[in-house]
Amino acid sequence: xxxxxxxxxxxxxxxxxxxxxxxxxxxxxxxxxxxxxxxxxxxxxxxxxxxxxxxxxxxxxxxxxxxxxxxxxxxxxxxxxxxxxxxxxxxxxxxxxxxxxxxxxxxxxxxxxxxxxxxxxxxxxxxxxxxxxxxxxxxxxxxxxxxxxxxxxxxxxxxxxxxxxxxxxxxxxxxxxxxxxxxxxxxxxxxxxxxxxxxxxxxxxxxxxxxxxxxxxxxxxxxxxxxxxxxxxxxxxxxxxxxxxxxxxxxxxxxxxxxxxxxxxxxxxxxxxxxxxxxxxxxxxxxxxxxxxxxxxxxxxxxxxxxxxxxxxxxxxxxxxxxx
Ligand code: GLV
Ligand code: GLV
Numbered sequence: 001x002x003x004x005x006x007x008x009x010x011x012x013x014x015x016x017x018x019x020x021x022x023x024x025x026x027x028x029x030x031x032x033x034x035x036x037x038x039x040x041x042x043x044x045x046x047x048x049x050x051x052x053x054x055x056x057x058x059x060x061x062x063x064x065x066x067x068x069x070x071x072x073x074x075x076x077x078x079x080x081x082x083x084x085x086x087x088x089x090x091x092x093x094x095x096x097x098x099x100x101x102x103x104x105x106x107x108x109x110x111x112x113x114x115x116x117x118x119x120x121x122x123x124x125x126x127x128x129x130x131x132x133x134x135x136x137x138x139x140x141x142x143x144x145x146x147x148x149x150x151x152x153x154x155x156x157x158x159x160x161x162x163x164x165x166x167x168x169x170x171x172x173x174x175x176x177x178x179x180x181x182x183x184x185x186x187x188x189x190x191x192x193x194x195x196x197x198x199x200x201x202x203x204x205x206x207x208x209x210x211x212x213x214x215x216x217x218x219x220x221x222x223x224x225x226x227x228x229x230x231x232x233x234x235x236x237x238x239x240x241x242x243x244x245x246x247x248x249x250x251x252x253x254x255x256x257x258x259x260x261x262x263x264x265x266x267x268x269x270x271x272x273x274x275x276x277x278x279x280x281x282x283x284x285x286x287x288x289x290x291x292x293x294x295x296x297x298x299x300x301x302x303x304x305x306x307x308x309x310x311x312x313x314x315x316x317x318x319x320x321x322x323x324x
Contacts, residue, residue, distance in 0.1 A: 002025050003024070003049035004047065005025045005048060005050035005309060006029070006048050006051055006052065007019070007029040008035070008056075009029075009030055009033070009035065010031050012295075014300070015077070015303050016302070018303055025049075028048075030044075035057070041066075042062065042063065045071075049071060049073070050073045050075065050312065050313050051067065052306070053075070053076050055078040058083050059083060059088075061085065072312060073095050073309055074097070077301050078099060086324055096322040097319075098321075099304045102300035102301055103291075108163035108167055112168060115147075119261065120145075123285055145233060145260065147172060149173075150172075151173070152168055152177070152206065152207045153209070154178040154179075154193065155201070156179075156210065156240065157178040157180050157184050158184075158211060161187075161211035164209055164211060166191055176191055177194050177196045178194070179197065203229050211239065214244055222246065222250070223245075223246035223249040223250075227249060227252075227258050230253075230258065231259070232258065232259065235260055236250070236259055242264070250262060262283070263284075264284070270289055
C-alpha cells in the first residue's frame with residue numbers, strides 16, 4: 001500500500017513529474033490555479049501520509065487533526081513557513097520541508113526592480129506619458145532618487161538580503177548597513193555591510209529593504225517608530241511578508257511625507273482589497289507577491305518541494321528541511 005499524498009494546487013510540471021514518476025506515492029490533488037477551499041482540504045486529507053502545500057494554506061492544529069496520526073511530512077513550496085505552525089508539527093512528530101536557495105536570485109532581482117520602479121517613479125511616469133501629462137521635457141518634473149552614492153539599509157541579512165546587496169552594489173551604492181538579531185560577519189564581509197542598531201539604520205539609509213522572515217519578533221516591527229526615524233527622502237521596500245509592516249503606520253508615513261515612497265511585493269492581507277487606501281497613493285507601488293515568479297524558479301521550487309516530500313515519506317534526509 002503506497003503512502004497517500006495530497007497536493008493543494010496545480011503546481012509547475014517539474015514538481016508534478018517528480019511526484020508522479022517516483023512510483024512512491026498515490027497522489028490526490030486540488031487541480032486548480034485557485035486555492036483549495038478550507039472545508040475541501042480538511043475532508044480530503046484524512047488519513048494521508050504527506051501534504052504538499054503552498055503559502056496560501058494555513059497549516060495549523062485543525063489541518064493536522066483532520067489529516068490524523070498517519071501524517072508524517074508537510075512540504076511547502078515556499079521559503080517562508082510562517083503559515084505553518086511549527087509547534088503543532090513538533091508536537092505530532094511531523095517533518096517540514098521548504099524551498100530556500102532556489103528562489104534567492106529571482107527574489108533579489110524583483111526586489112531591485114521594485115526598488116527602481118519606486119525610486120524612479122516608473123508607474124507614475126508611464127501613466128503621465130499615456131494620459132497627456134507629458135506636456136514637454138521639464139527639469140523639475142518626475143524627479144526621483146537614484147542609487148548612486150546612496151546608503152542602503154537591509155533588515156535581515158540572510159541569503160536574499162545578501163543577494164539584493166550584491167545586485168545593488170554595481171549601481172554605485174556607497175554604504176550598506178544591516179540590522180538583524182545578531183551580526184552575520186561571513187555574509188556581511190562579502191558585501192562590506194555594517195551591522196548597526198535599527199535606529200541608526202533608519203536614520204542613515206536612503207533605501208530600506210526588508211528581507212527578514214515573519215516571526216513573532218518581526219511581526220509589525222516596521223511601524224511608526226521606524227518611519228519617524230527615516231529620512232523624508234527615504235524609500236521603503238518590502239519583499240518578505242506583509243505582516244512585518246504596520247500598514248496603517250506606513251500609510252500615515254507616506255501621506256504625511258515622513259518618507260518618500262514605498263514598494264511592496266507583500267501585504268496583509270493578500271490579496272490587498274482593491275479599495276485599500278495604499279492603492280490610492282502615487283508614492284506606493286504594490287505588486288501581487290510575485291518575487292519568485294520566474295518560470296525557472298517556480299519549477300525549481302516545485303521540484304525541491306516534491307523531492308523533499310518523497311524523502312520525508314521514505315524517512316530520508318530532505319534536501320531542505322526545517323529542523324523542529
Ligand atoms: C514566497 O513568498 C515564499 O515564501 O516562497
Ligand atoms: C536628457 O535627455 C538630456 O539630454 O539631458
